[in-house]
Amino acid sequence: MEAFRASMRARNLEWLTSTMRPMVTGIIALTALLGTGLVTKADAQNGSNTIVVRARGTAGGESISLRVDNSTVATWSLTTSYQSFSASTSLNGSITVAFTNDGGSRDVAVDYIIINGETRQSENQSYNTGLYANGSCGGGSNSEWMHCNGAIGYGPVSNSANSIAVRARGTAGGESISLRVDDTEVATWTLTTSFQNLSASTNLTGAITLAFTNDGGSRDVEVDYIVVNEETRQAENQSYNTAFYTNGSCGGGGYSQWMHCNGVIGFGNVTGGGGGPGPMPSFFVGNITTNGNVRSDFLQYWDQLTPENEGKWASVEATRDVYNWSGLDRAYNYAMENDIPFKQHTFVWGNQSPGWINSLSASEQAAEIEEWIRDYCARYPNTAMIDVVNEATPGHAPAAYAQNAFGNNWIIRTFQLARQYCPNSILILNDYNVLSWNTNEFIQMATPAVNAGVVDALGLQAHGLESWSVNDIQSKLNQVAALGLPIYISEYDVARTNDQEQLNIMQAQFPLFYNHSSVAGITLWGYVVGSTWVNGSGLIQSNGTPRPAMTWLMNYLGR
Numbered sequence: 001m002e003a004f005r006a007s008m009r010a011r012n013l014e015w016l017t018s019t020m021r022p023m024v025t026g027i028i029a030l031t032a033l034l035g036t037g038l039v040t041k042a043d044a045q046n047g048s049n050t051i052v053v054r055a056r057g058t059a060g061g062e063s064i065s066l067r068v069d070n071s072t073v074a075t076w077s078l079t080t081s082y083q084s085f086s087a088s089t090s091l092n093g094s095i096t097v098a099f100t101n102d103g104g105s106r107d108v109a110v111d112y113i114i115i116n117g118e119t120r121q122s123e124n125q126s127y128n129t130g131l132y133a134n135g136s137c138g139g140g141s142n143s144e145w146m147h148c149n150g151a152i153g154y155g156p157v158s159n160s161a162n163s164i165a166v167r168a169r170g171t172a173g174g175e176s177i178s179l180r181v182d183d184t185e186v187a188t189w190t191l192t193t194s195f196q197n198l199s200a201s202t203n204l205t206g207a208i209t210l211a212f213t214n215d216g217g218s219r220d221v222e223v224d225y226i227v228v229n230e231e232t233r234q235a236e237n238q239s240y241n242t243a244f245y246t247n248g249s250c251g252g253g254g255y256s257q258w259m260h261c262n263g264v265i266g267f268g269n270v271t272g273g274g275g276g277p278g279p280m281p282s283f284f285v286g287n288i289t290t291n292g293n294v295r296s297d298f299l300q301y302w303d304q305l306t307p308e309n310e311g312k313w314a315s316v317e318a319t320r321d322v323y324n325w326s327g328l329d330r331a332y333n334y335a336m337e338n339d340i341p342f343k344q345h346t347f348v349w350g351n352q353s354p355g356w357i358n359s360l361s362a363s364e365q366a367a368e369i370e371e372w373i374r375d376y377c378a379r380y381p382n383t384a385m386i387d388v389v390n391e392a393t394p395g396h397a398p399a400a401y402a403q404n405a406f407g408n409n410w411i412i413r414t415f416q417l418a419r420q421y422c423p424n425s426i427l428i429l430n431d432y433n434v435l436s437w438n439t440n441e442f443i444q445m446a447t448p449a450v451n452a453g454v455v456d457a458l459g460l461q462a463h464g465l466e467s468w469s470v471n472d473i474q475s476k477l478n479q480v481a482a483l484g485l486p487i488y489i490s491e492y493d494v495a496r497t498n499d500q501e502q503l504n505i506m507q508a509q510f511p512l513f514y515n516h517s518s519v520a521g522i523t524l525w526g527y528v529v530g531s532t533w534v535n536g537s538g539l540i541q542s543n544g545t546p547r548p549a550m551t552w553l554m555n556y557l558g559r
Contacts, residue, residue, distance in 0.1 A: 057107065069091060084363075108130070119367045130149065131146060208267040212263060221258070235257035243260060268419055289308050344425075347389065360401075365402070389411050427455060446483065
């Protein structure tokens with residue numbers, strides 16, 4: 001275990017101290033933004049464009065107009081509740097939404113627009129002449145509000161192509177590499193023994209992988225970095241590399257620019273930024289909140305915090321567009337004040353999601369999922385880890401609303417959004433029964449997202465293992481570890497009301513998790529008798545008196 005921790009410290013140091021190499025020369029830049037914040041007109045598309053605008057007024061009766069290159073496409077009158085308005089147009093210029101009848105108590109909030117399925121949030125736009133700021137109209141940006149007659153600019157109907165450049169070489173010459181976005185091949189190149197700068201353009205916006213495809217003989221590939229729309233992403237900063245040869249086999253590595261075997265390096269997604277989280281926390285043994293609060297004795301026992309229910313979507317946004325952050329604020333602020341890692345649980349889950357999400361259209365569901373993730377990340381930017389998708393194994397609790405919103409690619413797309421808005425968090429795919437009955441089903445479900453390079457770690461809930469042998473658990477843990485990602489034991493408990501039985505199971509199982517080379521941290525799921533998810537799993541009485549398993553655990557941890 002000490003060797004594993006030393007490797008984690010070395011990895012963190014490498015991450016923090018690595019510097020960006022010079023940018024690749026000769027890349028054709030994308031069209032620059034105009035000074036107004038609107039971009040130049042995109043090339044014309046064939047066919048009709050669909051544009052959806054979600055907006056409301058504060059008084060009711062406000063009028064807004066959708067325009068493309070100053071041609072009015074549609075005009076709508078608002079109510080005081082958010083409504084989604086749709087229009088189609090064959091125009092292909094710059095899009096604005098204009099407020100045209102300012103007066104009295106009228107104001108307009110434009111939540112977002114959706115252009116051919118792509119959501120553009122109003123507060124992300126740099127042009128808003130209807131915002132009242134600094135004592136006058138027209139001087140604002142990055143806001144969904146229009147107080148004055150004016151317009152918000154949303155860029156062109158169709159986005160320009162994304163440029164991706166790869167700097168790589170072979171060791172023998174003749175090595176073949178392929179650039180892929182969401183498993184669609186964009187370009188294939190043959191390498192020489194000198195570094196080359198290889199360029200491609202694509203309209204795809206998904207997960208980027210670079211694959212070595214003809215391993216054999218003395219062939220090896222060294223990838224220095226890639227450049228995505230002028231952003232450099234170093235190969236050695238990426239957490240996913242199935243082509244790296246380590247510990248006597250292929251596929252178990254990361255954080256290397258070398259590919260020895262047929263496999264891929266994952267570089268994050270095109271539009272959400274690259275390539276991997278910030279430094280992993282030091283190995284921890286943490287716990288959860290108790291009845292929505294953090295007990296005064298928490299730090300006496302634990303060094304990582306997860307909210308039990310306060311971070312679930314239904315707890316935060318039971319009513320659409322009405323947030324209750326109070327529980328999350330308490331937990332997050334406690335972790336920040338005491339310098340311990342905070343894990344969000346959870347973004348997208350088929351259970352404990354708000355009921356209103358199920359009645360929306362697919363485009364609205366997609367926009368609301370993005371809004372939920374974006375607003376969480378903006379409020380809690382120092383979240384160390386996130387259970388991004390929870391219990392997605394078929395037969396468990398996959399989020400039907402997310403699949404309806406994004407299609408069969410919904411797990412990958414959800415992780416891409418999490419990376420876009422929480423770029424420094426460790427993104428986790430979490431599930432239950434992985435260490436008992438559903439190991440193979442979990443691996444089958446997880447593999448596409450793991451191969452896409454969007455998942456940073458795997459979370460294995462560890463409820464209900466009391467009757468399983470240590471050998472069985474270890475065998476299944478090893479199967480999951482073969483996917484090549486760090487593992488968090490995310491919800492461990494021992495549900496036995498008999499003190500001796502609980503102690504015996506804890507003594508047998510906990511060291512297996514604690515000493516496994518792939519396990520990067522353990523979170524127990526409650527510790528106070530009478531205030532845990534399952535009867536018998538408490539470790540101390542409410543007055544602080546420990547049960548024997550707790551006494552043993554604290555001695556084992558030296559706490």
